[in-house]
Amino acid sequence: MKCEDGTMEVGSIEITPFKRQSPSNKAQTYRLVVKRKPKKDRQIDLITQDIYDYRAIITNDFDLDTKGVAAFYNQRGNMERQFDILKNDFGWNNMPFSSLNKNLVFLYFTAICRNLYNKIIQHFSKTNRYLKPTYRMKKFIFRFIILPAKWIKQSRQLKLRIYSYNHYQT
Structure with missing residues (x-):
């Protein structure tokens, strides 16, 4: 299987957990699938002594x-x-209405807003180096919407001074 930065290795074994706790003929067999892929930073783990991230699935x-x-x-x-x-x-955690039909409209509308947000952030991330297309809403708001700023007068012109670690052209 391919992943972002190389190949993902996958293996599986059959396991029967809780053999001792279950009656003799009631123990169910499961499949343990283990995936591993190289870490992005190639840092060796202290415990496992390798450079892989492991994920497990029981099915x-x-x-x-x-x-x-x-x-x-x-x-x-x-x-x-x-x-x-x-x-x-x-x-979507808190529905604003008590009517199912109104909440359905709310869900559709916010799903459309999410798609629009993804398109807008993808478009502007190409031109702005401080914006990434993977930013969640809260990070976007705190990095670009809620910024301390003030208008200053400099050489008979009003300029917007934005206080941030990022240097924006104003």
């Missing part, structure tokens, strides 16, 4: 091959992250 799906299971759970994790963004950045 009872024996139909898919090992790479198929890893791809399925990667896609599932990606969808969970998308819902996390919608819940925390776009207000």
Whole structure:
């Protein structure tokens, strides 16, 4: 399997956890899928003495091959992250209305706002070096919207002085 910075190695074994606690014929067999990929910084881990990040999946799906299971759970994790963004950045945690139809409109509208936000941030990240397309809403707001600034008069002109570590042209 390919990942961002090299290949991801995937392996699996069958395990039967809790054999001692379960009755003799009721123990269920699971599949343990372990993925590893090289760390971005290539730093050796003190405990494992290698340069890999490990992820593990326990599943009872024996139909898919090992790479198929890893791809399925990667896609599932990606969808969970998308819902996390919608819940925390776009207000899906607290529904504003008591009516289901009104809340459905709210969900559709905020999903459209999220798509617009992604397009806008992708567009402006190409021209602004301080902006990355992976920024979440809160980071974007604190880096670009909520900035201390004041108008100063300099040589009979009003200029906006932005107080930030980033040097913006005003």
